[in-house]
Amino acid sequence: MRLLLIRHGQTPSNVGHLLDTTAPGPGLTELGEQQAAALPERLADEKIDALYASTLVRTQLTAAPLAQARGLEVVIRDGIREIAAGDLEMRGDAASNDQYQRVAFSWPxxxxxLRMPGGENGVEMLARYDAVIEEIAVSGVAAAAVVSHGAAIRTWSAARAHNLDADWAIAHPLPNTAVVVLEGTPATGWTAVTWSDLELPRTEPQPGR
Structure with a gap:
């Protein structure tokens, strides 16, 4: 199966560097709307049989132009929402952002x-994300697009792709509407093909990955 993990378009909280992770969350900025509108053309060469978005408004708004262009229903699932910031929610200072990323990337x-202060731990976050990906896989589609969130995509991909690790995810932030493409299945494991248009070397699966 081919899996496209798409970060949502820009939000006001992105502009303010705020840890904004609770539902429903903000909508898109004018730039974010433009980024979402550009997705159908950017992904014109990609086969997409199913389209998923999280329970946060920003992912659904980002998915809408793609859904209209492909004639697809957007399936909403809570499991692919952003990593809960817990006690750090809506903070925008550098120390809080550093702590959030430090905990999140300790998981892969x-x-x-390890638990986000007042929030979830990696076992819980990866399990909820895995459950949605498993649902997509058992549906039998050949290719699916999942509009999700930056930290969640980076963390899950680093934890599940054979050829990625936490160091890679830390060093390569995802801009708004960036796409991570993976191939594989939950049973056989995943290989990251591209990361925000950067082609990745493929390696053999490692034990436990």
Whole structure:
């Protein structure tokens, strides 16, 4: 299966560097709307059989132009929402953002038991994301697009793709509407093909990945 993980378009909270993770969340800025409108043309060469978005408004608004262009229904699932910021919610200072990323990226680095202050741990976050990807896989579609969130995409991809790790995810932030393309299945594992248009080297699956 080919899986396209798409970060949502720009929001006011992105502009303010705020840790804004609760539903329903903000809508898109004017630039974010333009980014969403550009997705159908950007993905014109991609086969997409199913389209998913999280329970946050910004992903659904981002998915809407693609859904209209492809004649697809947007399936809404809570499991692909952003990593809950917990006690750090709506903070925009550098220390809070650093702490959020430090905890999130510790999960694919082998410490999924660590918990976001007042929020979820990696076991919980990866399990909810896995459940949605499993649902997509068992539906039998050949290709699916999932409009999700930057930290969630980076963390899940680093934890599940054979050829990615936490260091890669830390060093490569995803701009709004960036796409991570993976191929595989939950049973056989995943290989990242591209990361925000950057082609990735493919490696053999590693034990436990």
């Amino acid at each position: 680095a082998g410490k999924p038991e």
